[in-house]
Amino acid sequence: MRPESNSPVSLWRHPLKKLITGNEAVAQGALRAGVKVVSGYPGTPSTGALTSLLVKPDPQRHVEWSTNEKVAIEIAAGAAWAGQRALCTMKMSGVNVAFDSLISVAYSGCEGALVIYVADDPGASAGMCEQDSRSYALMSDLPMFEPVSVADAYELTYQAFALSEAIKGPVFVRLVTAVANSYAEVELQPPDVIPDRDPILDHDIMRYTKAGSTVVMNQHHALIERLKLADLWLREHKVNDLQLANQTGGVGVIINGLIYAYLEEALGQLDEEQFSRDTLSILRLRASHPAPEMEIRQLLKHCSKVVVLEELEPHIERSVYVHAQQMKYQGEIIGKLDGTLSRVGEYGGAQVLRGLAAGLDITLPEKQTRLFDEVEALATDRPITTCAGCPHRGTYMAINRALKNLKLKKREVMVTGDIGCTILGMNPPFNTVWNEVSMGASVSLAQGFVHAGIKTPVIATIGDSTFFHGGMPGLLNAIQHRVNMTLIIMDNRWTAMTGMQVNPGTPLNYQMQNDHSLDLVELVQHMGIEQFAVVDPFDQPQTIEAIEDALQKDGVKVIVARQECAIQATRHQGIKGTMQVNAEKCTKCKVCLMITGCPALCFVDGVMSVDPAICYGCGLCATVCKFDALELEVQR
Ligand SMILES: Cc1ncc(C[n+]2csc(CCOP(=O)(O)OP(=O)(O)O)c2C)c(N)n1
Ligand code: SF4
Ligand code: SF4
Incomplete structure (x- = not known):
């Protein structure tokens, strides 16, 4: 990618070695590509990418935490449609929120660059679903890079901007937790200057609306053509690498993203007398979508067995089966679909070793596999708790006390929960919250329980950021349909669980320059609620009384339990x-x-x-x- 600017020249002229995380590498790759607009919503393990861009604001670049991922992708798309380079960041759950818009944007393509950074979490260390976001690349026909390391994250994010501009369409960069959070020394190149482009005002309704089937189908054709172009581009830029063994008839390994890093380690564990490295062919993927048709076919032609090593869903493996079927391949395909490997959990040396051993017909000593299983088992259970001084503690204590005062048994009162530190009310000693689905779901789930005919009070609990993100439509629904429920918004003024990002309700002095702060209380109390109260959860009598009151009345009742997160309050005031x-x-x-x-x-x-x-x-x-x-x- 070449600079096209006469904007101020950076003083940074020589490569610079820096110890950075995978998240920071994505940010640095975007900086190097001259990104102008960055939007995102926090979510472990992706948060660090955007955070690192907020550290040194550049007046020529707009960087923001948006209200949710759908808003974030729409902002980035608008910027890319106007011809600029844009980055949008989110965790895998965020793609679910963004996808309604993203699929439509994929059909339209873009004029500038649009790179979507998504962080997946095989092994669920951050506690949400083990979602494989590669499925979204398949569903939207968008190319997806899968960096193998921190340095690769830097390089491939930079390349993603180039690919996006080359094909005029959005491009995904997908990291997994182990890459996003790792540190490595990376040689950073001086960044490109931000292109000094006049924003394009393109009134092209055939491209930017979905008005009519012809319009949509033409866009669909164009989308498929862009993916073919991406395939050529990836080949031309040697993003994926095929090493064929000298002899035919051996074992071929297809391996993607981070787990390539375990290949050498796993090979080192195998007895060299039982196999020869010379017979092993390797297709290493750094971009899993589009799956490289030519290379897969070459590998199938060359090898009598193919082992597919990929975490989570068998996407690559399925495409190998398709090609094998078309080629009338007589060999064996080893992976998840034949039961050798699991679709669950993070992959490490153990799974790579299992796959290789199956391909090479080597029986592993039981000790070797058991050791790995023990490590996996160790990683499963971790108790989580709230901090000392957490205001949410006061809210859960007050809910429990109010129920007791009203002679209601905890087991008889449904309290729906939501994402964030607020969910910790599910744990002892509170045992208050019953469930957790997705950002904002507590509010609408509660309505379902009411409609199901529950006679005892139904309570929904939610944090402020989650309420802004996805809880508001649920509350509007409850108000419209006059549902008898109590919503408790636990307003600690921050998006705490993901590391204290600002949200629309964070006080003004912590917002970015020129940004506003929205008063959640002002917003909610004018929505037409039957009963509304603002309480301080450290003031137990006040909070208990407000909850008791709400539980005895009909209609939609909202209580805002407001007290700053103890961690932030300590930082600011001691x-x-x-x-x-x-x-x-x-x-x-x-x-x-x-x-x-x-x-x-x-x-x-x-x-x-x-x-x-x-x-x-x-x-x-x-x-x-x-x-x-x-x-x-x-x-x-
Ligand atoms: C769609 C989606 N985006 C992002 C996240 C990551 N996430 C988990 S908790 C949380 C913050 C919740 O903040 P808030 O509601 O204010 O509660 P707090 O942690 O401050 O108590 C976020 C953003 C997620 N789980 N799902
Ligand atoms: S004052 Fe609060 S933070 Fe201190 S011990 Fe008591 S409950 Fe914990
Ligand atoms: S970070 Fe803040 S909101 Fe989260 S548990 Fe700790 S005190 Fe509570």
Whole structure:
């Protein structure tokens, strides 16, 4: 890609070695490509890419956290339609949100560059579905790069911009958690200057609307043609690599993305007397879509067995079967569809080794596989808890107390949950929340439970960012259909779980320059709700009363439980204070610990104490001590 600008020349003229993460590598690749507009919504493991671009704002580049991924992709598409280079970032769940627009944008293509960075999470370390976003590349006929390493993420993001402009269509870059979060030293090239392009105003309704079947079908044809062009471009730029063994009739391995990094390790584990490296052919994919037809066919022609090594869904494997069928291939295809490998979980050396061993007819000693299985098992269970001083603790304590006061059993009252730190109300000691689906789903799920005929109160709980992202349409629906439910919006002013990004309700002094802050309370109370209250979850009597009140009334009731996230509040203002245990008054009943579950409370050797290093001074523990044994030393 060549600079086309007379904008200020960067002082950075020589390659620079830097230790960066995979996320930062995507950001650096985009900077190198002269990206002008960047939008995204936070989500582990993708968040770091956009965050790193916010560190040093450049007046020529617009970078923002958008309200949700659909908004983000529409912003990036608008910029790319106007001829600029745009990047949009999200985690895999975000593609589900963005896809309604993305498929339409894919049909229209773009004039500038549109690169979509998506981070998948095989192994579900971030706690959502093990979604394979390659399915979206297939569904939308968009090319997808799959970098193998941090350095590759840098290189291929840069290439993605070039490919997008070459074919005039959006391009995906997909990382997995292990690449997004790894660190490596990468040689960064001086960035291209941002092209000084006049924005295009293209009034082409045949391209940019879906008005009529002819329009849509023409766009569909064009989309398919762009994918063919992408195939040629990828071959021309040698993105994928086929190494055929000297002899025919051996084993061929097709391997994509990060797991290529495990190939050498796995080969090293095999007994060299049982196979010869010279008979092994390898097709290494750094772009899995479009699957490289020519190379796959060459490999099939050359080998009597083909092993397909890919995490999650057998996408490449299926396309190998299609080509094999068309070529009347007589050999064997080994992967997931024959049951050798699993569609579940992150792949490492173990799975690569299993696949290779099956292809090479080598029986692995049981010890070798068991060791890997044990490592996998170790990685499964991790308890999660809220921080000391978390305001959500106060909300869940108040819900539980209000139910008790109304003589309702917890098991009889449906409390729907949502994404974010708010979901931690599902865990002991609260055990309040029953379910979690997707951003905003708590509000509409609750309505389904009401319509199902539940006679006890139905409560929905949601965080502020999640409410802005996807909860608002659900609330509008509840208001329109006059559903008897209580919505509790836990407004901690930040998008906390993903690392404290701003959202529309974050106070003005933390928003980007020129941005606004929206008052969630103002917004919601004018929506036509039967009952509305704003409470401080650290004020237990006030919060309990508001919840009890709401649960006894009909209609849509909304309570905003507002108190800043303790982590952010500590950063900005320091802790509120430190709780002390008065040993003379403490009866060692442990009620404070059992009700709050606060990690700052410790009961060791028969003595209750508070860890001053993590206590925030929220005061919640003191509200449940009947003996006034907890005394707050105020510090602010
Ligand atoms: C579609 C989608 N996008 C992004 C995420 C990642 N994500 C998980 S929790 C969360 C933040 C929730 O923030 P908020 O609702 O304010 O609750 P808090 O964590 O602050 O309590 C986000 C963005 C996701 N799970 N799904
Ligand atoms: S990060 Fe903030 S909102 Fe999340 S658990 Fe900790 S205190 Fe609560
Ligand atoms: S005041 Fe009590 S509940 Fe609050 S952070 Fe300190 S120990 Fe935990």
